[in-house]
Amino acid sequence: xxxxxxxxFGGALAxxxxxxxxxxxxxxxxxxxxxxxxxxxxxxxxxxxxxxxFVGQKSRKDGEDYRQFLEDLGYRTFYKNINLNYSVGKVRxxxxxxxxxxxxxxxxxxxxxxxxxxxxxxxxxFELHTTYEDQIACAGALRGPxxxxxxxxxxxxxxxxxxxxxxxxxxxxxxxxxYQTRIWRLRREAKTKEW
Amino acid sequence: xxxxxxxxxxTEVTFYILLSLxxxxxGYAVMQFIEEETHGRxxxxxxxxYGALNALLEKGWIAPWGEAEGRKKxxxxxxxxxxxxERELQRLRALAETASRIIGxxx
Numbered sequence: 001x002x003x004x005x006x007x008x009f010g011g012a013l014a015x016x017x018x019x020x021x022x023x024x025x026x027x028x029x030x031x032x033x034x035x036x037x038x039x040x041x042x043x044x045x046x047x048x049x050x051x052x053x054f055v056g057q058k059s060r061k062d063g064e065d066y067r068q069f070l071e072d073l074g075y076r077t078f079y080k081n082i083n084l085n086y087s088v089g090k091v092r093x094x095x096x097x098x099x100x101x102x103x104x105x106x107x108x109x110x111x112x113x114x115x116x117x118x119x120x121x122x123x124x125x126f127e128l129h130t131t132y133e134d135q136i137a138c139a140g141a142l143r144g145p146x147x148x149x150x151x152x153x154x155x156x157x158x159x160x161x162x163x164x165x166x167x168x169x170x171x172x173x174x175x176x177x178x179y180q181t182r183i184w185r186l187r188r189e190a191k192t193k194e195w
Numbered sequence: 196x197x198x199x200x201x202x203x204x205x206t207e208v209t210f211y212i213l214l215s216l217x218x219x220x221x222g223y224a225v226m227q228f229i230e231e232e233t234h235g236r237x238x239x240x241x242x243x244x245y246g247a248l249n250a251l252l253e254k255g256w257i258a259p260w261g262e263a264e265g266r267k268k269x270x271x272x273x274x275x276x277x278x279x280x281e282r283e284l285q286r287l288r289a290l291a292e293t294a295s296r297i298i299g300x301x302x
Contacts, residue, residue: 070241124238130239131206134240137246
C-alpha cells in the first residue's frame with residue numbers, strides 16, 4: 001500500500017523538510033521521488049526523520065561520494081530536483097559551484113541538486129552539520145545560486161531597461177539576503193559563544 | 196575552526212577523529228567512538244564528519260585503509276597525523292598544568 005503525493009517545493013528547503021517530517025510523523029515513509037512525485041509507504045508514526053540538503057554546488061563525483069558516505073552510516077538518501085525542467089539534453093553553467101561541478105548536465109548533477117536524508121529516529125537530535133564552520137559553508141552554498149540569479153537580472157535590467165528585470169532582481173536577492181543574514185548570525189555566534 | 200592563526204591548537208573534532216583512527220575505522224565507528232568517549236557531549240553530524248575526514252585526508256593526517264572496493268571506506272591516522280596528535284597532547288598537558296596551578300586541584 002503506497003501513497004503518492006505531488007508537490008513542488010523548488011528552493012524552499014525548509015518547507016520541504018517540514019512537510020516530509022510531518023508525513024513521517026503521520027506514519028508515512030518516503031520510498032521514491034521523481035520530479036514532482038513523492039511516494040510513501042506506511043511506517044510507525046515518528047519512526048523516521050528527514051533532512052533536506054543542498055548539494056548542487058558539488059561535482060557529480062563529490063556528490064555521489066557524499067551520498068555513499070551517508071548511506072554507509074546507515075541513512076537512506078534520495079536525490080531531488082530543485083528546478084522543474086523536463087528537457088533531455090540540459091546543460092547548465094553554474095558559476096557558483098565548486099570546481100568540477102560548474103557544468104551541470106542531465107547525466108551529472110542537473111536535477112540532483114537536493115539530497116533528502118532519512119534517519120531512523122533514535123531519540124537523538126538529527127543534525128547533519130554541527131560546527132559553525134560547516135553551517136556557514138552550507139549557508140554559503142545556498143546563497144551562491146540566488147546571488148547569481150540576482151546578478152543576471154541586474155545585467156538584463158541594464159541591457160534591456162525594463163522594470164520587470166529590476167523587480168526580478170530584487171526578488172531573487174531576497175533569499176540571498178536571507179542566507180547572508182544566517183551567515184552573519186553564525187559568524188557572530190562562532191565568535192562570541194564558547195559553547 | 197582554528198582559534199589562532201599561529202598557535203596550532205587542534206579543534207576538538209579534529210583531535211578526536213585523529214585519536215579514533217589510531218585503529219582503522221569507517222565513518223560510523225568514528226562517530227560512535229566520539230560519542231562514547233565524550234559520553235554524548237560531542238555529537239558529530241554526518242555532514243560535518245564527512246567534511247572533517249576529507250580535510251584530514253587532504254592534509255595527509257589520515258589515509259584510506261584496506262580494500263575500499265565494495266566495502267565501507269576505512270581510514271587510519273598517518274605518521275604525520277600521529278605527530279600532530281602528540282603535539283596536541285603536549286599542548287593540552289601544558290594548558291592543564293597552568294590551569295591546575297591557578298585554579299588548584301579539582302577532583
